[in-house]
Amino acid sequence: MAIGSLRLRFTGGCDRCVMITKETPTVPHDRSVLRWVARELGNTLGVYAAVGTPGRVRVGDTARWL
Template sequence: YPEHDWIGRRMVIGTLRLRFTEGCDRCVMITKETPTVPHDRAVLRWVARELGNALGVYAAVEKPGHVRIGDKARWLD
C-alpha cells in the first residue's frame, strides 16, 4: 500500500498541485455487494486489522489547475 507513504508529500499533475493529507478511514461500505462481488464483512475486518482501518489517502488541492489525458504525475517532494 505505497499510497500510505504519500502522506505529507505533494504532487503535480498537469497544472494541478495536490498535497496528500491523511489516510482514508474505511467504513462498512467496502463490504457491500456489487454486481460482481458478494457482500463480505471480512473485507473491513482485514482492513482494520492489517492497515489500521485506513485504505487510500485524502488529498487537498494546493493549486487548482487542469489535468488532461496523458499528463504525467510528478512528485514535488
C-alpha cells in the same frame, strides 16, 4: 503529487467504512474485506488531499510524486 499542472498535498489518512463490504454486480458481500483493512492497515485505506496549486488535468496525464 502533480497531475498535469495541478498540485495536491495530502492532509491525512481516510478511515475505511463498511461500504467496501457491500455486494456489487460482480462481487458478493464480504465482511472479511473490512476486517482485513482494519487489521493490516489500521482501518486506513485512502487519503484526503487539498489543492496546493490549481491546474488543468487532462485524460492521459500521469500522476507523479513530488
